[in-house]
Amino acid sequence: MPLWSWLFRRKQEERDLEDELRFHLESETQLRLDRGETPESARQKARQEFGNLTFVQEEARSMWGWGFVERIGQDLRFAARTLRKNPGFAAVAVLVLALGIGATTAIFSVVDSVLLKPLRFAQPDKLVMVWERRFDSNHNNVVQTQNYLDWRARNRSFEAIAAMIGMPANLAGSGDPIQVPGLRVSARFFQILGVSPILGRGFRPDEDRLDAPCVAVMSHGLWQRRFGGHEDVIGQRIDLSGGPKPSPCELVGVMPAGFSFPGLPADLYLALRIDPGTAPGDGRNYRTVARLRPGVSLAQAQQEMSAIAIGTAQERPRMNSGWSAQVVPLLEQTVGDTRTILLVLLGAVAFVLLIACANVANLMLMRASSRRREMTLRVALGAGRRRLLQQMIVESLLVSIAGGLLGFLMALWGVPAILRFLPSGFPLPRMQEIAVDRSVLGFTLLISIGCGLVFGIFPALQVNRVRMTGDLSQGGRGGSAANRGLRNLLVIAEVAVAVLLVVGAGLMLRSFLLLNQVSTGISPERIITFRMMLATPLDDHFRENRAARISQMLDRIRALPQVANAAATQFLPFSGSQAGSDYNRTDRPAPAPGSGTGGDVSVVSDDYFRTMGIPVLAGREFESRDRRGAPPVAVINQAAARMLYPTENPIGHRLKVFWDGDPAVEIVGVVADTHHDGLEYPAQPCLFLAQAQSPTSFVSLVVRTRDDAASAVAAVRQQMQQVAPNQGIEKVESMESVIASSVARPRLEVTLMAIFGALALTLACVGIYAVISYSVQQRTRELGIRLALGAAPASILRMILREGMLLAVSGIAAGLLASLALTRYLATLLYTVKPSDPAVYVTVTLILAMAAIAGCCAPAFRATRVDPAITLREE
Amino acid sequence: MSDKERIELLQGTLDMLILRTLQWGPQHGHGIGLAIRNSSDDVLQVEHGSLYPALQRLRAQGLVDAEWKITENKQRARYYRLTTKGKKMLAAEESRWNRMVAAIARVMRPV
Numbered sequence: 001m002p003l004w005s006w007l008f009r010r011k012q013e014e015r016d017l018e019d020e021l022r023f024h025l026e027s028e029t030q031l032r033l034d035r036g037e038t039p040e041s042a043r044q045k046a047r048q049e050f051g052n053l054t055f056v057q058e059e060a061r062s063m064w065g066w067g068f069v070e071r072i073g074q075d076l077r078f079a080a081r082t083l084r085k086n087p088g089f090a091a092v093a094v095l096v097l098a099l100g101i102g103a104t105t106a107i108f109s110v111v112d113s114v115l116l117k118p119l120r121f122a123q124p125d126k127l128v129m130v131w132e133r134r135f136d137s138n139h140n141n142v143v144q145t146q147n148y149l150d151w152r153a154r155n156r157s158f159e160a161i162a163a164m165i166g167m168p169a170n171l172a173g174s175g176d177p178i179q180v181p182g183l184r185v186s187a188r189f190f191q192i193l194g195v196s197p198i199l200g201r202g203f204r205p206d207e208d209r210l211d212a213p214c215v216a217v218m219s220h221g222l223w224q225r226r227f228g229g230h231e232d233v234i235g236q237r238i239d240l241s242g243g244p245k246p247s248p249c250e251l252v253g254v255m256p257a258g259f260s261f262p263g264l265p266a267d268l269y270l271a272l273r274i275d276p277g278t279a280p281g282d283g284r285n286y287r288t289v290a291r292l293r294p295g296v297s298l299a300q301a302q303q304e305m306s307a308i309a310i311g312t313a314q315e316r317p318r319m320n321s322g323w324s325a326q327v328v329p330l331l332e333q334t335v336g337d338t339r340t341i342l343l344v345l346l347g348a349v350a351f352v353l354l355i356a357c358a359n360v361a362n363l364m365l366m367r368a369s370s371r372r373r374e375m376t377l378r379v380a381l382g383a384g385r386r387r388l389l390q391q392m393i394v395e396s397l398l399v400s401i402a403g404g405l406l407g408f409l410m411a412l413w414g415v416p417a418i419l420r421f422l423p424s425g426f427p428l429p430r431m432q433e434i435a436v437d438r439s440v441l442g443f444t445l446l447i448s449i450g451c452g453l454v455f456g457i458f459p460a461l462q463v464n465r466v467r468m469t470g471d472l473s474q475g476g477r478g479g480s481a482a483n484r485g486l487r488n489l490l491v492i493a494e495v496a497v498a499v500l501l502v503v504g505a506g507l508m509l510r511s512f513l514l515l516n517q518v519s520t521g522i523s524p525e526r527i528i529t530f531r532m533m534l535a536t537p538l539d540d541h542f543r544e545n546r547a548a549r550i551s552q553m554l555d556r557i558r559a560l561p562q563v564a565n566a567a568a569t570q571f572l573p574f575s576g577s578q579a580g581s582d583y584n585r586t587d588r589p590a591p592a593p594g595s596g597t598g599g600d601v602s603v604v605s606d607d608y609f610r611t612m613g614i615p616v617l618a619g620r621e622f623e624s625r626d627r628r629g630a631p632p633v634a635v636i637n638q639a640a641a642r643m644l645y646p647t648e649n650p651i652g653h654r655l656k657v658f659w660d661g662d663p664a665v666e667i668v669g670v671v672a673d674t675h676h677d678g679l680e681y682p683a684q685p686c687l688f689l690a691q692a693q694s695p696t697s698f699v700s701l702v703v704r705t706r707d708d709a710a711s712a713v714a715a716v717r718q719q720m721q722q723v724a725p726n727q728g729i730e731k732v733e734s735m736e737s738v739i740a741s742s743v744a745r746p747r748l749e750v751t752l753m754a755i756f757g758a759l760a761l762t763l764a765c766v767g768i769y770a771v772i773s774y775s776v777q778q779r780t781r782e783l784g785i786r787l788a789l790g791a792a793p794a795s796i797l798r799m800i801l802r803e804g805m806l807l808a809v810s811g812i813a814a815g816l817l818a819s820l821a822l823t824r825y826l827a828t829l830l831y832t833v834k835p836s837d838p839a840v841y842v843t844v845t846l847i848l849a850m851a852a853i854a855g856c857c858a859p860a861f862r863a864t865r866v867d868p869a870i871t872l873r874e875e
Numbered sequence: 876m877s878d879k880e881r882i883e884l885l886q887g888t889l890d891m892l893i894l895r896t897l898q899w900g901p902q903h904g905h906g907i908g909l910a911i912r913n914s915s916d917d918v919l920q921v922e923h924g925s926l927y928p929a930l931q932r933l934r935a936q937g938l939v940d941a942e943w944k945i946t947e948n949k950q951r952a953r954y955y956r957l958t959t960k961g962k963k964m965l966a967a968e969e970s971r972w973n974r975m976v977a978a979i980a981r982v983m984r985p986v
Contacts, residue, residue, distance in 0.1 A: 016943075017927070020904060020953045024923065027905040027950075051924035063931035 010064075017060055025050065054381065071387070075394035082395065089367060090399065093360045096766075097403025097451060099759065100356030102410035105436070105444045107349045107752075109415055111342050112443070113434040119331055120258065120433065122194025126292045127330040130161065130305060132284060132323050140326055144319060145274060145282035147312050151325070154308050157301035161290035162186035164261065169216075169268040170535035171226065172239050172726035179532055179728035180222060183266035190217075192291045193261070199223075200234040200253035208271040214240070214249035215271065220257035222267035239726070240270075240535075261289070262334035262429055280316065283581070283659075289330065302327045321593035334429045340828055341749055347825075348504060348756045351497045353451065355763045358490045358497075361455035362767060364396065365487050366774050368459035389460045396456025397449060404448025411444075412436045427745050458486060484775075488807055491767045495811025496818055498757075498764035499848055503819040505750070505757030506840040507826055511833040512750040515743060521674030521683065522573060523613030524735035526564075526709050529572055530701040530716065531731040535724060547628060547695040549723060554605060556719035557703060562712040565611035566703045570603040570696045572735075573612075573676045574742040577698075578602070582658040583687050585644060590656075597643060599685035600676060601659060603696050608688075609635075609671050611704050619651045619669035626668075626690040633690055634665035638673045640685035657687065665689065678742050680831045702735065709734060749829070761851055764811075768855035772804045776859045784868040793864035800863045804856030805849075812848050816841060889921065889929050890938075891972065894957065894965040897939060903952040904930060930955060938964050 025046050032042035050056070083090040118124045131140035132147065143151075148163050155161065162185055169182030190202035197217060207215055216238065218227075227233045237248040249270070260266060264287070272286075292301055305325040313320040368375075375388060415436050422431070534546055550568050557566040571577040582598035584591055591597075606622040609615075617638065626633050634655060641650050650667045657665055673683035691699075701720075705712040713732055720727060776783070783796060823835035833840075896902060896910045907930075908923050933939045938961035944954045957965070 016953060017931075019951065021927065023903070023950060023952050024905045024908075024927075028923065031909075049923050051922040053924065056924035056927050059928035060931045063928055063935050 013064060014061075017057065021053070021057070055384065058384065058387070071390065072394060075391050076398065078391065079395040079398045083398065086367070089363060093363055093399045094403045094406060096356045096359050096763065097400055097448075098406035098410060100353035100763075101404045101407030101444060101448060101451065102414070103407075103756065103759065104346075104349045104353045104447060105408055105411035105440060106415050106418075107342075107346050108443050109411060109436045109440045110428075110434055111346050112440060114428070114430045115335055115339060115342060117433070119262065119334065119430075120195075121330075123291075124330065126294075127193070128158075128290050128292060128298065128301065128327050129330055129333045130288045130290055131326045131328065132309075133326040134322055135324060136322070140328065141323075142284045143286045143288055144284045145279040145286065146316070147309075147320065147325075148286055148288060149274065149276065149279055150312050151288075151305070151308060154311070155290075155301075155304060157293060157296045157304045158290040159293050160188045160192050161288055162189040162192050163272055163274070163286040163288050164189060164264065165272060165286050166264050166266065168533040168730045169240055169270065170533065170726065170728045171268075172535070172728065175226075177535075177726045177728040178226075179535075179730040180267035181265055181730070182268040182270060183261065183264055184270045184272035186272055189269070189289070190255075192289055194291075195256065195259055197253035198256045199231060200251070202253055203269075203271055208273055210273050210275055212271065212273075215252045216240075216249050217253040217255060217269040218251060219255055219259065219267045219269075223254045258432060260432075262330065280319075298327060298329060317593045319593075322595070336429065338429055340825075344504075344826060344829065345749070345752055345756075348501055348753060351501050352756050352759050352763070353447070355494045355497050355760050355767070357451050357455045358494045359763055359767050359770070360399065360451075361458045362487050362490050362770060364455055364459040365490075366770070368392075392460040393453070393456045396459075397452035400448045400452030400455070401445070404444050404451070407448075408436075408441060408444045411440070422748070423741065423744060425741065426748075458490070487771055487774075491764075491771045491807050492811040492814060494764045494767045495808055495848065495852070496815035498760040499812055499815025499844060500818045500822060501753075501760040502757040502844045502847065503815070503840060504823060504826060505753040506844050507823060507830055507833055507835060507837060508750045508753045510837060510840055511830040512743075512746050514833060515679050515746065515831045518675070518679040520573070520679065520739060521614060521672060522735070524739055526705045526707075527612070527735035528703050528705065528709050528713060528716070529731075529733055529735055529738060530703070530720070530729050531572065531575070531733070532699060532701075532727065532729050534697045534699055535727045546697065547692045550605065550691060550695065550699060551624075552723045553701065553720050554607075556722060557701070557716050560712065560715050560719065562705050562707070562715060564704045564706050565607055566701060567608035567611040568605040568691055568699050568701050569608055570691075570698050570700075572700045572702070572738055573674060574678065574739050575700075576677075576742075578676055581687075583644075583655045586654040586656050586664055596658075597685075598658070599640060599643070599687065601657070601687050601689065602676075603689045603691050603694055605691040608702070611702050612674075614674055615672045617670045617672055618649070619667070621669050621671070622688075622690045622692075624692075627692045630693070632663040632665045632693050633668045635669040635671055635688040636667055637671050637683065637686045637688075639683050640687055641670050643685045655687070657689070659689070659694070663694075761847070764848075765851045765855040768804055768807060768852050769858065771807070772800065772856050773859040773862075775803065776800060776863045779863075780866055783863050783866045784870075787864075787866060788868035796864045797860050800860035801853070801856050804852060804860070808849060808852030808856075812845055812852075815848070816845065819844075889925065890933060891965070891968045892919070892921075893926070893929060893933065893955075894938065894961055894968065897955055897957045897961070898965065901942070901944075901954040901956040903946070903954050905952075907955070933961070937961075 025043075028046035028049065029039075029042045032045055033039060037045065047053075119127070121127060130143070130151065132143050133140055143163065145163075148161075152161050164183055164185040167182050167184055168179045171178050171180060185203075187203040187205050187208040190196065196202060198220070200217070202217060203215065206212060223229055223233065227236075233251050234253070236251050238251060240249050255269070292298070305327055309320070309323065309325040313323060378388060379385070415434065419431065419434060422428075534549065554566050554568060557563055570579060579601045580599060581601045582596040583601075584596045584598075604622065606624050606626065609621045616635075619635070621635060622633070634657070636644070636650060644650065644655070645653065650670055653667050654664050655667065657663055671688070674686075675681065675683055676686070677684070701716075703712065703716055717729070717732075720729070786796065787793070819841070820836060827835050892911050893907055896907050896914075899910075902910065904926050905923075908921055908926050911919055911921055930939065930941075934941055934955075937958060939955045940958055941953050941955050943951055946952050
């Protein structure tokens with residue numbers, strides 16, 4: 001129905017009803033006149049018999065079924081008017097809600113982008129990663145080369161499977177040599193993900209053959225930064241060799257902005273060439289990604305891969321005994337362990353929101369008591385209860401949606417600001433996808449409405465208690481006691497939830513502080529690290545060349561006046577990478593395949609332990625005489641010594657190492673344990689090999705300077721360029737910063753929890769303050785009389801404080817119980833701290849008690865300053 | 876007649892009484908009220924006002940039709956008339972009512 005005809009009919013019905021009711025009253029009056037009543041009494045009686053005229057009209061109108069929309073409109077206008085009349089209340093309520101909803105929205109936007117949204121690939125739910133896994137472990141390991149080839153040849157579950165390995169790429173030629181994160185992938189990689197380049201092409205199916213010419217696909221970012229976003233880069237040749245013999249590689253494509261494989265950010269994609277001839281002898285190196293065939297379930301794929309793994313274990317027991325295959329959905333793999341912390345944060349922020357709601361509900365209730373007269377009057381004038389209820393709810397919704405919109409704006413501005421503040425390598429998956437977008441707005445509106453209903457329901461319930469008698473005659477004063485119980489209950493709940501949050505934050509803070517006290521085992525002061533991949537093609541087998549290049553660089557760097565010590569290692573501690581292998585005592589019978597001893601393997605140069613400040617406990621560290629051709633030597637850490645030689649002196653013993661030509665190495669030293677994977681992980685057994693005897697292509701130089709570290713960077717770079725002019729450096733970073741980055745995420749987590757705890761504490765404090773203030777205000781007369789009768793101000797102070805503390809203590813007790821029940825969900829996030837850590841609970845109790853006293857103090861002092869003369873005259 | 880002898884109507888009964896009254900032909904609101912009072916010897920107490928929401932409800936449900944006519948006293952009044960649907964509803968309500976009265980009677984005055 002068009003609007004105008006709707007309006008017309010609406011008006012017509014309205015007139016009809018009025019006419020009809022007038023006719024009724026006239027007829028009734030006439031009837032009574034005919035019976036001989038006086039005109040006055042006849043009219044009066046007719047009205048009396050009729051009942052409440054306004055109410056009848058309202059009721060009759062409501063039967064037309066259009067009234068709903070109209071009433072909402074009226075209610076909205078009325079609510080807006082009421083709020084404008086009381087701007088202080090409106091501002092506080094909206095602001096408190098905006099804080100709660102804003103924080104919730106911000107965290108939800110992260111949860112939504114990281115956990116809920118599908119990955120940005122075609123049909124992402126069909127994508128899986130396949131790993132190797134030891135039967136006795138739950139750690140997903142990278143895949144051995146021949147196993148990958150066998151999986152690819154034998155499986156029927158996947159449309160395709162691709163191998164990949166992250167490897168920095170050295171870009172020389174135009175401009176300074178740089179090293180960018182790279183990814184070598186099988187030719188079908190882009191096809192499996194279902195993403196095409198925006199410019200040029202991806203890899204052709206045969207471009208990962210050994211004899212295919214080198215082609216490269218680059219990221220949107222690199223294209224913009226290094227090539228100015230020009231379209232004519234396609235077909236250009238770049239030099240990736242870094243060596244004296246350039247090996248040109250053709251640029252064939254540019255990927256769209258934002259494209260990256262989860263956990264393997266890369267600027268340059270090269271084809272991964274696998275030599276089937278050498279594949280069986282390789283170590284475990286590759287990650288894999290595969291796309292399930294239509295109709296094949298995850299369970300079916302897992303079943304098939306397990307069966308294939310049994311086959312490969314039988315065929316090559318030395319490599320595969322004890323290993324199986326594990327299929328993991330890509331989203332699950334990507335999200336990893338972030339799920340727990342994100343859900344904990346979402347829960348925490350939801351509790352903050354609940355406290356905010358309770359606060360606003362309390363404000364509403366106080367206002368409801370002072371509006372009791374208005375309500376009673378409106379009931380007397382014919383307003384139905386349902387109508388009043390609706391009015392209250394509309395008012396709450398207006399406040400909550402205003403708060404929600406303001407909160408959304410806060411999140412819209414705040415989330416990108418926080419993300420910008422985080423370091424680029426911050427370990428949060430899908431970080432670049434986080435956005436406060438339309439689905440987040442939908443969520444915000446939903447919780448806003450939810451909040452409005454939650455805190456609107458309390459004052460609305462009070463409508464049912466409106467009684468005609470009494471309220472009008474009492475002058476609107478009497479109602480205060482009616483909802484006092486409810487208000488007190490809300491404050492107790494607020495305090496309880498605040499305790500829960502502060503306990504959670506306290507536990508995480510204590511855990512974080514303990515974690516930071518853990519000794520790394522190294523002394524990182526004034527150490528600068530230079531991370532790089534030695535710029536030679538992957539198939540470079542001139543090991544002497546590699547070893548010589550590193551020792552030449554080190555010699556030149558050590559000669560610098562700013563430098564105290566310098567050394568090299570394959571992977572820096574705390575950088576997230578480590579190599580590992582089996583190593584067994586040669587004086588014991590060779591263990592059955594898959595049952596040997598082993599652990600981490602670090603390949604380090606001479607003088608490494610002195611440079612890093614790692615104490616040598618027995619024997620010696622690597623020296624320049626441990627070069628290729630000399631007897632192969634090794635150093636082990638304490639954990640390895642305990643594992644291999646629990647009762648003997650390891651020096652002089654020999655180990656068979658499953659590494660790089662399987663040398664039998666002689667142990668020449670034992671060093672103190674260091675943490676490599678992170679402070680929260682205990683030190684692993686580690687075997688150190690000499691860089692000069694087993695050179696690697698990944699190298700980090702560690703340089704300890706004499707005083708100012710920053711000024712030495714340029715000098716060190718210069719010396720490296722002297723040795724290898726085209727060598728780029730992937731990353732220059734102080735060792736202290738490397739360690740700090742490894743705890744960057746726990747730091748952010750604990751910061752957020754602390755913010756939420758503080759917010760909860762403040763809101764609960766405000767809640768206590770408001771309730772006690774209101775109570776004092778309501779009891780002004782009583783207090784005036786008490787003071788007039790000679791009560792000491794101190795006793796009044798005690799009385800009010802007691803009232804507040806009773807609420808606080810009940811809340812704290814309830815909160816401590818709730819904490820004991822709920823904090824066990826934090827257990828996996830805590831380092832050595834138990835979820836029931838008494839120190840945290842005691843501290844939180846003290847903090848909350850002090851906050852509660854602070855909240856009560858102002859109103860309590862106000863109570864003692866009540867002037868009896870004024871208050872009594874007021875009545 | 877004192878107030879004590881009057882009985883307030885049960886919820887929902889008013890609709891049935893209105894339909895029943897309209898069985899004798901179209902009537903306006905005031906007339907319906909009078910008829911209910913008269914035929915119950917003034918025992919049934921209908922607050923006059925409550926007739927009108929009920930009438931609008933019945934109209935919305937399609938049980939009665941409304942039409943403006945001139946009364947014998949030359950006044951304009953809205954007359955209500957049973958529809959076919961209304962007649963059916965009345966029959967159903969009557970039989971339900973009779974069963975209920977009989978059942979209550981058996982409980983109150985067991986033979």
